[in-house]
Amino acid sequence: MIIRHDNSGGKPGWYLDFVYTGAYDNNGVKKFESDFGVYRWLATSEPPYNTEAEGCIYKVEVGTGGVKNAGTDATVSLTLCAGSNCFLHVPNLAQYGTSGPSHDYFERGNRDLFEIPTNEGCNYACRMIIRHDNSGNKPGWYLDFVYTGAYDNNGVKRFESDFTVNRWLATSEWPYNTEAEVNHCPAQAENAHLPFSLLEQYVNNA
C-alpha cells in the first residue's frame, strides 16, 4: 500500500489513522483483506516531514516439529531485528494467521502461515526472537523453523530470511526455556546486544 497526497490547498497536512482494504469477487465474497495502520502525519510541517506512506507485509512460515507433544496452544510472540534495531514485534502471532484467528496453530507437524502488514518500508531481518508464554495444556513446543519474507506494496519480495531452530521451547525439556533467538547478523551489527526485557521496552516505546 502506498498512499500520498499532493500537498495542495490550505493546511494540507493530513494525520492518517489507517487504510483498510478488501478484495471481493463477483459473488461478493471477500477473497483477501489487508489492514494498514499508519497513525502519523503526512505533512511537510510535522515529522517525518513527507506526504507519502508506504507499507510492507511480512510473511512468516512457522514449522512445528513432528515429535510427540510438539504442538502448543500457548501465545507465541515474534520479534524481527537487524542487529539491535528491532523493527517488528508481534505479541500474538496467531492473530495474523492466514487461516483466521480461531484456527488451531502451532500443532504437531504444522506449517503455519502468518501475514503482518506494517506502515513502513521493508527491512531485512538477520535476527529473530520467538517465544511463548507457557500457557495452556502441555505448552512445551518443539519448533523446527521460522521462515520470513518481506513484500513491498507491489507484492515483490524484497528480503527473505530463514531461521532454523530445531529445539524445544519448554520448561520441561532441554534447554529449559521458552524463548529462542537466532542471529545471522554480521558481527559489527551486534554491538548493542540488549537483554530481551530491555529490547521489549524499546520496541514497545518505539
Ligand SMILES: [Ca+2]
Ligand atoms: Ca495450537
